[in-house]
Amino acid sequence: MSAPARLLFLHGWGLDASFWKPLLSRFPGHHAAALDLGYFGPERPDPPREFLAAPGPLVAVGHSLGFAALLRREAPRPDALACLGGFARFPGPPGAVRAMRRGLARDPRAVLAAFHEACALPAHLRPDTSRADSARLAKGLDHLLQWDESPRLEAWSGPLLALGAEDDTIVPRQAFLERFPGAALLPGGHAFPATRPDETFRLLQAFLERP
Numbered sequence: 001m002s003a004p005a006r007l008l009f010l011h012g013w014g015l016d017a018s019f020w021k022p023l024l025s026r027f028p029g030h031h032a033a034a035l036d037l038g039y040f041g042p043e044r045p046d047p048p049r050e051f052l053a054a055p056g057p058l059v060a061v062g063h064s065l066g067f068a069a070l071l072r073r074e075a076p077r078p079d080a081l082a083c084l085g086g087f088a089r090f091p092g093p094p095g096a097v098r099a100m101r102r103g104l105a106r107d108p109r110a111v112l113a114a115f116h117e118a119c120a121l122p123a124h125l126r127p128d129t130s131r132a133d134s135a136r137l138a139k140g141l142d143h144l145l146q147w148d149e150s151p152r153l154e155a156w157s158g159p160l161l162a163l164g165a166e167d168d169t170i171v172p173r174q175a176f177l178e179r180f181p182g183a184a185l186l187p188g189g190h191a192f193p194a195t196r197p198d199e200t201f202r203l204l205q206a207f208l209e210r211p
Contacts (some may be wrong), residue, residue: 007032010067
């Protein structure tokens, strides 16, 4: 891209904006903002004014459910999209999601611990689950079951980067490649943007440097 980009990041279910810290530290020279779905604290649904007013193309970077949420946004409309282990429609079994939803009512911290383990997210990168908002988490699981942003993704004609994980148990490799043929795959499990920030940065930077 001809000018430094504005990077708008959105995390997935069971995470918060801190998920992006290992990656954000590698992007000097770009304006960056991380939205927050409010699962563990205040919701930040919109980027700050200074981010919106800054020059440069807008690149929306979504992880997991965050990518579907970015597709749903009406504004600001991005100039390019980056899907990191994401989807337009969740490819996992609905029964497992419904079981997690039931588990939230009993022991949300246990549900989150099991999810973070499945994501291969190390303990030091996990959000503080003592502050979990069970209602918002349950709503997020409903989004996993209900949202289908496939028409918007199919209608997208701008630049698109798709990165997945070779060993993802949340969005399995086969399901990801069926939706994004030719996508690059990294190690690190579903949480690879946080656990493999150097590799993720290199691929994102190459995408941003395309004409």
